[in-house]
Amino acid sequence: MTWSLPLPERGVFRASVALSDPPDGASPAAVRLRVGVSDHRIFEGLGAVTLEPGARRWVDLRADLSAYAGWKWSLFYRPHRQTWRLNLAADATGGEPAVVVWGSPSIVTDSGSAREYAIRRRSTF
Numbered sequence: 001m002t003w004s005l006p007l008p009e010r011g012v013f014r015a016s017v018a019l020s021d022p023p024d025g026a027s028p029a030a031v032r033l034r035v036g037v038s039d040h041r042i043f044e045g046l047g048a049v050t051l052e053p054g055a056r057r058w059v060d061l062r063a064d065l066s067a068y069a070g071w072k073w074s075l076f077y078r079p080h081r082q083t084w085r086l087n088l089a090a091d092a093t094g095g096e097p098a099v100v101v102w103g104s105p106s107i108v109t110d111s112g113s114a115r116e117y118a119i120r121r122r123s124t125f
Contacts, residue, residue, distance in 0.1 A: 007065045011113070019053060026096050029096035032091045046065070
């Protein structure tokens with residue numbers, strides 16, 4: 001899954017993830033989940049977790065997005081002007097099909113950064 005969006009300062013992606021029952025006739029399989037950011041040129045992996053078959057439980061997956069927003073001292077790197085592509089990937093590592101549940105994926109930040117993000121978004125439309 002990929003979303004294109006500007007990111008708030010001090011933003012953190014978070015979700016609860018879990019394996020569901022495998023498809024009919026399939027053996028339970030491990031799955032690697034990844035979170036990353038792309039700007040159409042490069043992809044940077046920010047977080048990953050491998051879910052093993054067995055006990056059904058929710059696992060937290062988090063990724064710090066703060067490097068992709070705000071002001072940086074650079075002549076060329078302007079993350080606050082960039083629309084980033086947030087990528088969520090799931091890869092079955094055992095060759096068997098698997099079903100993964102992404103529970104409540106969200107990008108959270110502090111109230112000051114949320115306010116600045118809202119102001120910035122209004123000024124671009």
